[in-house]
Amino acid sequence: MQDKVSPSPVKPDGNPPPPRTRRFIGWQKFRDATGSYVAVALGSIVGGVARYLVSVAFLSEFGGGFPWGTLFVNVTGSFIIGFYATLTGPDGRLFVGPRQRQFVMVGICGGYTTFSAFSLETLRLVQSGDIRAASLNLSISVVGWITAVWLGHAMAARLNRL
Numbered sequence: 001m002q003d004k005v006s007p008s009p010v011k012p013d014g015n016p017p018p019p020r021t022r023r024f025i026g027w028q029k030f031r032d033a034t035g036s037y038v039a040v041a042l043g044s045i046v047g048g049v050a051r052y053l054v055s056v057a058f059l060s061e062f063g064g065g066f067p068w069g070t071l072f073v074n075v076t077g078s079f080i081i082g083f084y085a086t087l088t089g090p091d092g093r094l095f096v097g098p099r100q101r102q103f104v105m106v107g108i109c110g111g112y113t114t115f116s117a118f119s120l121e122t123l124r125l126v127q128s129g130d131i132r133a134a135s136l137n138l139s140i141s142v143v144g145w146i147t148a149v150w151l152g153h154a155m156a157a158r159l160n161r162l
Helices: 021-062 068-087 098-112 115-127 131-161
Strands: none
Touching: 021 068, 021 098, 068 098, 068 115, 098 115, 115 131
C-alpha cells in the first residue's frame, strides 16, 4: 500500500504561491486585542464585585447618611492604582506585561472606581510640575461630576413626571 502525499499548491505558472503572512499578522493582532479585552473585562468583574461588597459592608455598618463606602473605594482605589503603577512602571521593581497592567489598572481599578484613574493622572501632572493643569483638571472634574449627576437626576425626574 502506498501512502498518498498531497502535492504542495502550485500556481498555473509553476511557481509556489507567496507565503500568507498577512493572515497571520492579522490574526496575531486580533488575538492580542482580544486578550486585552478579556483581561480588562475580567478585572472589571473583580473590581465591580469588590466595590459592591465594600459598599454593602459600609452601608450595613454606618447606614446611609454619608457615602462612606464610596469615599472608601475612591481613596483605596487611588492608592491601589498609584502603588501598582509605580511598582510596575519602567523604574519599578516589579516587571509585569502590559496585559497584567491592563487587568489591574484598567480592569480592577476601573471596575472598583474610576476615581483611581483621575487621581493618577492628576498626580502625574503635579509630578511633572504642571500645577496649573492639575488644578484645572481637579476643578473641572469636580464641577463636571456634580453637574453631570445633577443633569442626569433632572432629566430622569422629568421623565418620571411624564
